[in-house]
Amino acid sequence: MPPTLEEVAQIAGVSRSTVSRVINNHPNVRAETRERVWQAIQECGYQPHAVARSLVTNRTRIVGMVIPETVTTLFTDPFFPLLLQGATEACNTHHYQLLLSLFNDPTGQEKTYQRVMRSGYVDGVIVASASLQDPVIPSLLRDGIPFVSVGRHPDEQINYVDVDNVNGARMAVEHLIQLGHRRIGTITGPLDMISGQDRLRGYRQALAAHDLPIEEELIVEGDFRESGGVAGMQRLLSASPSAVFVASDIMALGALKALRQENLRVPQDISLVGFDDIPLASALEPPLTTVRQPVRRMGALAVEMLLDLIEHPGAGPRRIVLPTQLVIRKSCREKEVMSS
Amino acid sequence: MPPTLEEVAQIAGVSRSTVSRVINNHPNVRAETRERVWQAIQECGYQPHAVARSLVTNRTRIVGMVIPETVTTLFTDPFFPLLLQGATEACNTHHYQLLLSLFNDPTGQEKTYQRVMRSGYVDGVIVASASLQDPVIPSLLRDGIPFVSVGRHPDEQINYVDVDNVNGARMAVEHLIQLGHRRIGTITGPLDMISGQDRLRGYRQALAAHDLPIEEELIVEGDFRESGGVAGMQRLLSASPSAVFVASDIMALGALKALRQENLRVPQDISLVGFDDIPLASALEPPLTTVRQPVRRMGALAVEMLLDLIEHPGAGPRRIVLPTQLVIRKSCREKEVMSS
DNA sequence: TATTCTTTTGGGAGCGCTCCCAAAAATAGT
DNA sequence: ACTATTTTTGGGAGCGCTCCCAAAAGAATA
Numbered sequence: 001m002p003p004t005l006e007e008v009a010q011i012a013g014v015s016r017s018t019v020s021r022v023i024n025n026h027p028n029v030r031a032e033t034r035e036r037v038w039q040a041i042q043e044c045g046y047q048p049h050a051v052a053r054s055l056v057t058n059r060t061r062i063v064g065m066v067i068p069e070t071v072t073t074l075f076t077d078p079f080f081p082l083l084l085q086g087a088t089e090a091c092n093t094h095h096y097q098l099l100l101s102l103f104n105d106p107t108g109q110e111k112t113y114q115r116v117m118r119s120g121y122v123d124g125v126i127v128a129s130a131s132l133q134d135p136v137i138p139s140l141l142r143d144g145i146p147f148v149s150v151g152r153h154p155d156e157q158i159n160y161v162d163v164d165n166v167n168g169a170r171m172a173v174e175h176l177i178q179l180g181h182r183r184i185g186t187i188t189g190p191l192d193m194i195s196g197q198d199r200l201r202g203y204r205q206a207l208a209a210h211d212l213p214i215e216e217e218l219i220v221e222g223d224f225r226e227s228g229g230v231a232g233m234q235r236l237l238s239a240s241p242s243a244v245f246v247a248s249d250i251m252a253l254g255a256l257k258a259l260r261q262e263n264l265r266v267p268q269d270i271s272l273v274g275f276d277d278i279p280l281a282s283a284l285e286p287p288l289t290t291v292r293q294p295v296r297r298m299g300a301l302a303v304e305m306l307l308d309l310i311e312h313p314g315a316g317p318r319r320i321v322l323p324t325q326l327v328i329r330k331s332c333r334e335k336e337v338m339s340s
Numbered sequence: 341m342p343p344t345l346e347e348v349a350q351i352a353g354v355s356r357s358t359v360s361r362v363i364n365n366h367p368n369v370r371a372e373t374r375e376r377v378w379q380a381i382q383e384c385g386y387q388p389h390a391v392a393r394s395l396v397t398n399r400t401r402i403v404g405m406v407i408p409e410t411v412t413t414l415f416t417d418p419f420f421p422l423l424l425q426g427a428t429e430a431c432n433t434h435h436y437q438l439l440l441s442l443f444n445d446p447t448g449q450e451k452t453y454q455r456v457m458r459s460g461y462v463d464g465v466i467v468a469s470a471s472l473q474d475p476v477i478p479s480l481l482r483d484g485i486p487f488v489s490v491g492r493h494p495d496e497q498i499n500y501v502d503v504d505n506v507n508g509a510r511m512a513v514e515h516l517i518q519l520g521h522r523r524i525g526t527i528t529g530p531l532d533m534i535s536g537q538d539r540l541r542g543y544r545q546a547l548a549a550h551d552l553p554i555e556e557e558l559i560v561e562g563d564f565r566e567s568g569g570v571a572g573m574q575r576l577l578s579a580s581p582s583a584v585f586v587a588s589d590i591m592a593l594g595a596l597k598a599l600r601q602e603n604l605r606v607p608q609d610i611s612l613v614g615f616d617d618i619p620l621a622s623a624l625e626p627p628l629t630t631v632r633q634p635v636r637r638m639g640a641l642a643v644e645m646l647l648d649l650i651e652h653p654g655a656g657p658r659r660i661v662l663p664t665q666l667v668i669r670k671s672c673r674e675k676e677v678m679s680s
Numbered sequence: 681t682a683t684t685c686t687t688t689t690g691g692g693a694g695c696g697c698t699c700c701c702a703a704a705a706a707t708a709g710t
Numbered sequence: 711a712c713t714a715t716t717t718t719t720g721g722g723a724g725c726g727c728t729c730c731c732a733a734a735a736g737a738a739t740a
Binding site for chain 4: 344345346356357360364388389391392393394395396397
């Protein structure tokens with residue numbers, strides 16, 4: 001059985017309270033006592049028992065990340081590695097541990113919620129990219145677990161970190177309009193997700209601002225997956241757009257593949273703008289014009305917001321909306337004036 | 341403050357021991373008492389406090405997965421999603437939680453080890469694909485934490501799950517020899533990893549079994565990364581191999597890209613065999629002949645071995661070595677006899 | 681009805697730690 | 711040397727649960 005505070009105390013000739021003070025770097029311990037305790041710790045290989053400590057302090061220094069996606073999707077969508085990098089970095093800075101719960105099928109999510117998030121092992125939770133119907137947020141509200149949503153939420157009481165999806169989409173479509181395009185299509189994100197809705201809103205706002213008609217046949221709902229981009233572009237082509245705003249880079253990749261299958265060149269035959277600016281965007285042929293969102297920073301800020309919430313629960317709602325920027329590469333060109 | 345056993349007991353008119361018996365499904369509780377307790381639990385929204393329970397039982401029902409790679413590599417190497425799928429599945433089957441520790445730079449690994457693996461939050465650990473120099477295994481041995489290695493380890497006392505890398509590599513090279521190749525190169529895995537060493541051994545054994553000379557200029561050390569495949573093939577081409585055994589599919593992808601850069605066709609100009617059979621292998625052009633290893637199954641078996649170790653610590657060492665199989669697709673062809 | 685046996689239930693104690701209050705020791709001032 | 715003040719240290723108690731022993735209640739038998 002591993003040594004306890006009491007054993008360290010015995011070796012050092014002090015009480016367990018003194019050992020606890022040393023370990024937790026409390027003041028008012030004599031220097032020679034402190035040194036003797038450290039030596040005793042070294043001698044017996046004492047390691048603090050985090051579970052016992054947690055029972056007393058009501059803290060685990062672990063935060064959970066709920067990603068309502070299966071392992072396969074988690075590893076396919078390049079948004080999540082960046083989010084996790086940012087979250088991991090912020091956790092490490094604050095001496096917290098990120099607990100990532102994985103499941104292989106959607107029914108596993110409820111079980112892992114019960115087993116981990118609700119069981120007291122985490123001080124708080126980050127919910128990444130849930131749809132509005134996802135039951136995890138109502139559950140967290142019911143159970144009084146501090147949490148932050150990555151992605152805006154319409155409920156006033158929910159804390160979140162997001163980017164300005166509306167404005168980002170608007171900039172993308174504005175760019176296409178400035179290039180002379182008038183028949184601009186879009187492949188949206190899932191419309192049960194706020195980011196899906198917001199990017200569509202930005203698309204509509206840009207068209208409306210230029211008195212351009214919003215034609216429903218130019219709007220195809222996607223799903224933030226490559227296959228959704230392929231299918232979306234296949235459907236959209238029948239409406240003959242000269243340019244398309246795709247609500248994510250991974251769908252833009254799919255759209256690009258669909259265009260290649262139809263022997264349509266980007267940007268010669270059709271212009272393309274994505275959203276995200278994942279590393280792949282610059283590596284595509286042609287390099288993709290896209291809306292950059294700082295995913296890593298979102299992850300880090302979500303963690304910091306959550307830690308602040310854990311430490312100061314009473315304070316008011318917290319929200320951070322980060323700006324986006326349009327990164328102009330080579331997947332758009334001016335709309336040629338048709339000779340008649 | 342969330343309700344405790346005592347509060348449930350008060351509502352139900354029983355003692356906390358009776359409530360505990362009901363929650364843990366112990367026998368010898370009257371049916372009507374049991375029902376009354378469940379109603380009280382429902383009424384007050386009681387949720388078991390896992391930390392308190394863990395302090396008593398010395399169990400958390402969490403197992404840690406240590407992957408000595410940064411987040412970037414974790415998400416780039418397709419081996420890990422499959423491993424995590426298998427591990428996640430086995431954990432869920434046994435009502436355990438997999439805790440995946442992430443870090444962004446190699447120095448973060450030691451900190452996360454201290455913070456989580458050594459602190460009592462996990463009942464055991466799975467170590468995935470560590471190199472022989474990685475300090476995590478000596479630390480686990482020193483701290484007496486039950487663990488299983490994914491990948492063979494030369495230390496007799498270490499439990500592991502692996503595939504037969506030697507035999508897998510030998511089959512791959514045998515295949516090339518049967519097709520008439522005599523000048524067979526290899527891009528190895530990292531040679532500070534057992535699987536890297538074992539696959540090289542299989543390569544050598546196959547050549548030796550056919551009295552073919554082992555020429556060091558035909559052996560290039562790789563790193564299980566796509567970029568390592570690119571660089572490895574670029575170096576190897578100067579030795580004019582007619583076929584190459586690549587110790588992982590992701591490096592085979594890199595090798596393929598390098599060959600394309602040199603306008604060399606697979607299999608017309610050079611034959612290629614990989615190892616892993618990741619989903620990409622069949623999607624390549626040409627579809628890759630490769631050695632299939634059951635990564636998902638490795639993950640699941642590693643978890644099951646660990647849970648068995650946790651429950652029965654005294655039993656002897658455990659080892660599982662899974663067979664591999666050669667999957668013949670279209671990246672190899674017969675060596676043409678050179679007309680002289 | 682009484683006794684014996686079985687089933688059901690209650691509560692003390694402890695898991696390993698932190699916190700808080702008070703005791704003990706050390707230091708400063710007269 | 712004595713007194714007052716400050717610093718250092720010790721130990722009781724409890725965090726929420728499980729386990730174990732024993733008490734209480736119920737059932738069966740004579």
